[in-house]
Amino acid sequence: AQSVTQLDSQVxxxxxxxxxxxxxxxxxxxxYLFWYVQYPNQGLQLLLKYxxxxxxxxxxxxxxxxxxxSQTSFHLRKPSVHISDTAEYFCAVSDLDSGAxxxxxxxxxxxxxxxxx
Amino acid sequence: xxQVTQNPRYLITVTGKKLTVTCSQNMNHEYMSWYRQDPGxxxxxxxxxxxxxxxxxxxxxxxxxxxxKEKRNFPLILESPSPNQTSLYFCASARRLATEAFFGQGxxxxxx
Numbered sequence: 001a002q003s004v005t006q007l008d009s010q011v012x013x014x015x016x017x018x019x020x021x022x023x024x025x026x027x028x029x030x031x032y033l034f035w036y037v038q039y040p041n042q043g044l045q046l047l048l049k050y051x052x053x054x055x056x057x058x059x060x061x062x063x064x065x066x067x068x069x070s071q072t073s074f075h076l077r078k079p080s081v082h083i084s085d086t087a088e089y090f091c092a093v094s095d096l097d098s099g100a101x102x103x104x105x106x107x108x109x110x111x112x113x114x115x116x117x
Numbered sequence: 118x119x120q121v122t123q124n125p126r127y128l129i130t131v132t133g134k135k136l137t138v139t140c141s142q143n144m145n146h147e148y149m150s151w152y153r154q155d156p157g158x159x160x161x162x163x164x165x166x167x168x169x170x171x172x173x174x175x176x177x178x179x180x181x182x183x184x185x186k187e188k189r190n191f192p193l194i195l196e197s198p199s200p201n202q203t204s205l206y207f208c209a210s211a212r213r214l215a216t217e218a219f220f221g222q223g224x225x226x227x228x229x
Contacts, residue, residue, distance in 0.1 A: 009157070034217060043207060043220040044160075051216075090159065092218075104175065104216055105150065105209075109159035 002027040004093050008028030012098035013081055014116045021076040021111045023065075033074040034092040036117055040109075044090065050074065065086075088117045128159050128178035130154050130198055130228055138193045138203045140208030148211045149191040150218070151183065152177070153204040160207065166191055198228040 025031065032051050036042040036044040048059040055067040064091040065076045076090060120141045130136055142149065150165035162175030164210050166185040173194075178203055182194040191210075195202060209218040 006159075036220075044218075045220070046217045049217055073143075085121045086121065104162060105211075106162070107152075107160040109157065 002106050004108035006111050008111050010112045015082045016066045018079050019081050023074045026094045031093050031095045035076050036090045038088045040086050081115050088112045121219050121221040123224050128226050133197050136195050140191045141189050142210040146210035150209045151193045152207045200228050203228050
């Protein structure tokens with residue numbers, strides 16, 4: 001069974017400072033990796049994803065994440081955060097169990113990013 | 118507009134009174150799923166469905182039922198709700214092969 005660990009439950013950071021939100025996963029098969037963002041009182045929105053190819057993926061609002069297979073990590077980074085980035089961020093992993101034909105998307109417990117003016 | 122629609126958004130009910138939370142998607146996705154979100158626990162999968170008439174348990178299925186009679190709809194049924202099912206519920210859909218999941222706006226359920 002796959003699992004996702006987000007090492008920090010809360011991350012406070014000053015505006016315009018860099019930030020890294022950490023995510024590690026465990027899975028015995030090839031995986032697809034996602035970061036979702038949840039703004040207050042809203043549903044989850046996809047921020048970025050890794051399916052295959054380049055291990056560095058970027059979002060349209062300046063976030064990036066790097067897939068590291070040897071360390072089973074998919075950390076999220078942004079070089080300069082804004083107040084509007086205050087939200088909860090979820091790392092998620094899915095794999096295709098081709099033998100059973102099942103498909104599950106497993107989430108970490110989330111990291112609350114608070115940007116301080 | 119591509120979307121996942123859940124109803125109701127807010128619901129307060131009493132212990133033991135059956136309820137249904139509806140979920141509908143307009144993207145012709147094969148995969149649909151229900152999650153509950155609790156503070157400090159993240160999102161936990163309740164049930165998922167790979168296609169019409171194909172459903173399977175997630176991590177926390179106890180006390181819930183689902184059905185998938187049509188591709189677009191995936192209702193969540195609580196036959197006898199209890200206070201420990203007070204939570205924020207999300208429905209999601211995706212194309213079958215591990216693409217991104219689209220989420221509804223959530224249903225905040227309180228069982229008293």
